[in-house]
Amino acid sequence: MRLRYLTLIAVAFFSAFPLYYSVVVASRHNSALAEVPPPLLPGGNLLANVSRVFDTVPFALALLNSFVVAGSIAVAVMFFSTLAGFAFAKLRFRGRNILLLTTVATMMVPALLGSIPLYMLMVKLEWTGTMYALVVPALVNAFGVFFMTQFLSRALPTELLEAGRVDGCTTWKLFWHVVLPVARPAAAVLGMLTFMSAWNDYFWPLVVLTPDNPTVQVALSTLASGYVNDYVLGLAGTAVGTLPLVLVFVLFGKQIIGGIMQGAVKG
Amino acid sequence: MSALPLSVPRRHRRGVRHTLDVRVSPYAYVAPFFLLFCAFGLFPLAYTAWVSLHEWTLLDEEQTFVGLDNFATLLTDGYFWNAAFNTLSIGVLSTAPQLLLAIWLAHLLNRPMRFQTLFRISLLLPNVTSVVAVVVIFSQLFGRDYGVINWVLSWFGAGTIDWAAGTATSHIALSTMIMWRWTGYNALIFLAAMQAVPKELYEAATLDGASSFTQLRRITVPMIRPTIVFVVIVSTIGAMQIIAEPLLFGASSGAGGGAVSGGPDRQYQTLALFVYEQGFTKFDFGYASAASWLMFLAVVLVAGINFLLTRRLKGGLG
Numbered sequence: 001m002r003l004r005y006l007t008l009i010a011v012a013f014f015s016a017f018p019l020y021y022s023v024v025v026a027s028r029h030n031s032a033l034a035e036v037p038p039p040l041l042p043g044g045n046l047l048a049n050v051s052r053v054f055d056t057v058p059f060a061l062a063l064l065n066s067f068v069v070a071g072s073i074a075v076a077v078m079f080f081s082t083l084a085g086f087a088f089a090k091l092r093f094r095g096r097n098i099l100l101l102t103t104v105a106t107m108m109v110p111a112l113l114g115s116i117p118l119y120m121l122m123v124k125l126e127w128t129g130t131m132y133a134l135v136v137p138a139l140v141n142a143f144g145v146f147f148m149t150q151f152l153s154r155a156l157p158t159e160l161l162e163a164g165r166v167d168g169c170t171t172w173k174l175f176w177h178v179v180l181p182v183a184r185p186a187a188a189v190l191g192m193l194t195f196m197s198a199w200n201d202y203f204w205p206l207v208v209l210t211p212d213n214p215t216v217q218v219a220l221s222t223l224a225s226g227y228v229n230d231y232v233l234g235l236a237g238t239a240v241g242t243l244p245l246v247l248v249f250v251l252f253g254k255q256i257i258g259g260i261m262q263g264a265v266k267g
Numbered sequence: 268m269s270a271l272p273l274s275v276p277r278r279h280r281r282g283v284r285h286t287l288d289v290r291v292s293p294y295a296y297v298a299p300f301f302l303l304f305c306a307f308g309l310f311p312l313a314y315t316a317w318v319s320l321h322e323w324t325l326l327d328e329e330q331t332f333v334g335l336d337n338f339a340t341l342l343t344d345g346y347f348w349n350a351a352f353n354t355l356s357i358g359v360l361s362t363a364p365q366l367l368l369a370i371w372l373a374h375l376l377n378r379p380m381r382f383q384t385l386f387r388i389s390l391l392l393p394n395v396t397s398v399v400a401v402v403v404i405f406s407q408l409f410g411r412d413y414g415v416i417n418w419v420l421s422w423f424g425a426g427t428i429d430w431a432a433g434t435a436t437s438h439i440a441l442s443t444m445i446m447w448r449w450t451g452y453n454a455l456i457f458l459a460a461m462q463a464v465p466k467e468l469y470e471a472a473t474l475d476g477a478s479s480f481t482q483l484r485r486i487t488v489p490m491i492r493p494t495i496v497f498v499v500i501v502s503t504i505g506a507m508q509i510i511a512e513p514l515l516f517g518a519s520s521g522a523g524g525g526a527v528s529g530g531p532d533r534q535y536q537t538l539a540l541f542v543y544e545q546g547f548t549k550f551d552f553g554y555a556s557a558a559s560w561l562m563f564l565a566v567v568l569v570a571g572i573n574f575l576l577t578r579r580l581k582g583g584l585g
Contacts (some may be wrong), residue, residue, distance in 0.1 A: 012389035093293035114311030137307035200397035225518030261459035
């Protein structure tokens with residue numbers, strides 16, 4: 001089946017081309033944008049353009065903010081989701097099924113709908129303009145809980161927990177010494193997925209942050225909207241802001257894809 | 268074990284603590300999720316309903332109760348209906364071809380082949396690219412005078428298209444961005460479902476001389492029906508909330524007329540963008556909340572219709 005490979009190669013090309021092209025433009029001079037045909041090979045101006053990005057918007061601060069926000073969200077989601085997943089998968093308690101069903105149902109609630117009162121709430125708490133507004137509401141989410149519940153109900157042997165009980169472990173000790181080691185691979189995938197989506201989050205940071213204390217995405221949107229005719233600047237920022245994720249993805253892509261496919265089948 | 272009277276109270280105490288631990292721990296472990304959801308998910312949603320019944324702006328100290336006035340005004344607001352039309356148009360244009368393409372790609376990948384992992388990674392690459400990056404890049408590709416897409420089209424004798432200017436063209440451009448970002452992701456989800464289909468079915472079909480396409484239509488699609496329904500619902504809910512793409516497209520295509528209006532003629536203002544414009548640039552929270560709730564009803568309605576349609580459709584194919 002030659003055709004199958006050709007099709008998939010074409011799809012791979014279309015998937016990679018826009019990213020590649022952004023690097024091409026980002027590495028050239030503004031005048032290259034007025035060339036017909038458009039340039040298809042990188043030029044030598046990348047570093048100069050990237051440093052221009054850092055001069056135009058507080059990009060170093062934005063990178064730091066994004067790392068702190070996405071990092072702490074990822075760690076918190078990993079922890080709380082494993083905790084709740086353990087309870088749902090292996091502990092008996094009244095109302096378990098209905099609570100699990102509620103958790104899954106909340107995934108269907110469009111987040112955008114609550115953004116107006118959520119913003120009013122942030123104003124009340126005086127969290128607007130700070131990273132609290134991004135981190136606190138995102139500390140745990142339904143997808144993470146569901147994902148870990150699915151994983152632990154399959155991967156965590158009940159006998160192991162019973163053995164721990166016989167040895168006199170409290171539930172907390174069981175979680176710490178028995179559950180966490182088993183959960184580690186799935187939690188790592190969940191952490192990476194969470195980090196990526198927190199890094200890429202755009203709408204909510206745009207609403208609650210100010211341009212002088214932005215995340216990467218907010219800084220990029222400032223570049224894109226404030227300097228309309230300076231595409232090179234916008235694309236140079238885009239290249240730098242996307243690079244960390246593409247790197248993570250190229251290194252751990254296989255595990256991430258495995259995680260997405262695993263989480264999806266049961267959905 | 269030990270029958271010594273002295274040890275009994277101690278053991279008893281441990282027993283109580285143990286019972287307490289077993290009874291209470293599960294609730295403590297699931298509590299963080301539910302507390303956060305109530306505070307930052309459920310409360311805002313309910314509060315939106317309350318706000319929508321008021322004349323409620325950022326500037327006024329007093330909020331006047333106006334009942335359903337905001338809803339009545341909305342239903343006669345031409346901009347609201349324009350946004351509803353745009354949402355539907357962009358939603359259909361981006362979702363329908365995307366899902367067909369995703370099923371087909373998953374079908375191509377669903378056989379032992381070389382470079383399996385490499386192809387899967389390339390499929391998901393667009394999805395890890397942020398929406399800001401996607402729109403900035405595609406605005407450049409869709410540029411009127413020097414964009415790559417117009418350049419390629421010129422080989423086929425097409426004139427210079429001003430993508431951002433027209434209703435149809437801007438919808439096509441936006442749908443392309445959405446499709447680029449999500450097709451691979453959905454293909455992987457379909458692929459995951461396809462791998463659970465028993466291989467014997469395909470072997471038998473191959474012996475019967477059924478073509479690859481027939482097998483896709485007659486075996487794969489009916490067997491992964493639940494996943495198709497799931498993806499259609501999720502895509503619908505996503506499509507109803509499209510906001511970042513038109514907002515950024517307006518900002519970076521340089522069409523002028525303000526990004527929040529979705530182009531100078533509101534030719535690509537979606538419902539979510541309409542809510543954003545009312546809420547966060549005009550700070551008319553009451554009106555924006557009412558629009559949010561109508562949007563919510565529309566999401567439920569459209570998702571419900573799609574749910575019924577997908578189930579029907581697959582029944583016919585199987």
